[in-house]
Amino acid sequence: GAGVSQSPSNKVTEKGKDVELRCDPISGHTALYWYRQSLGQGLEFLIYFQGNSAPDKSGLPSDRFSAERTGGSVSTLTIQRTQQEDSAVYLCASSPNSGPLGEFFGPGTRLTVL
């Protein structure tokens, strides 16, 4: 696969349930970002991973959100005790590094919390 992949593409869950969203970046890309985009809104930064360094979690909206990246590749974003306001498209992007080379986005996961 040449691009960033994300799964699932759609997720419908009930309020209070936990969800896991997966991102598989482009092979060899060391930087990985998670964003959230609500309907008609801009991109909201959530978390950034660069190689084996500690992630930048400054964009996570609450302690219900967490993410990990295993082996410097696949990343999982976990939302615990989901709320209706968590409904959004969650986008993952990767980049060869954090320098000025641009980011390549995955197709996103549309999360709907009922």
Added chain:
Amino acid sequence: QKEVEQNSGPLSVPEGAIASLNCTYSDRVSQSFFWYRQYSGKSPELIMSIYSNGDKEDGRFTAQLNKASQYVSLLIRDSQPSDSATYLCAVPASGGSYIPTFGRGTSLIVHP
């Protein structure tokens, strides 16, 4: 705090015209800039990057950068209905921050 401002639009142009999309930024040390295109219901796609003052052309697209005035623009020549999308301006990591700042995007509508 780094800010990136874009007119939300929509910008409506007739097919074949030149569409001009503008972006201003607040961080004077920013050295590179990116334009992304986002079709409705899809994820952003990187279409242009520019690093130095002046123009950079790629097919029908031209990015223009003016660091003194702190603005970057994207010109789309011979606009096509398929260019209808939201265009996001982004200022990538700089000054120790690894978090790109995205504008909210300008919606472009190219009508036949």
